[in-house]
Amino acid sequence: MNTLFRHVLIFLNLFGFIIGMYSYIPQLMSTAPQLWLLVVDCPLSALFFAIFLMGFNNKYFEVLARLSAFKYGVWTVVVTLTQPILMVQLLPAIFNIIMHLGLLIESFLFIEGDFLMKHIIPLIIFFLANDFSDYFLNTHPFIDVSLLITTGIFTFIMSFVTVLIFSRILLKK
Secondary structure, eight states, X not given: OOHHHHHHHHHHHHHHHHHHHHHTHHXXXXXXXXXXXXXXXXXXXXXXXXXXHTTOOOHHHHHHHHHHHHHHHHHXXXXXXHOGGGGTSHXXXXXXHHHHHHHHHHTTTTOOOOBOHHXXXXXXXXXXXXXXXXXXXXXXXXXXXXXXXXXXXXXHHHHHHHHHHHHHHXXXX
């Protein structure tokens, strides 16, 4: 991959991590500190992808970076588009959608798979634990309360869909 392109993506992911963390400050202040890592899904996904692009070469970490970028990229775009506040805060919503579309797109970049199911199983456990935390311990991002159940179901489905899509792409044939 082109070095300049890689550096631009690293910068954008680090920028996304910083902006994402900033946007989560109100929620982090109302959440127990031991749950903070379960709150900041998208910023962590951007950070993981930046670390992956910096050359951290570990199959488990690459699966974490790639699949979380996909899941939270799709999740955020869909959920942002369903929020009634979208009409009130249009510009931030558009920026949010563009940033997360980038996260989604980059999850498919540089796919070279010699992965095994053992690389994916820990991520399945992580996704389900995180989903459980979001909708049973209330660590999900601030969303319209009227959409909470629908969003929760969508989140669990996204975990399985993400794993299914990437299992087809990444696993050794």
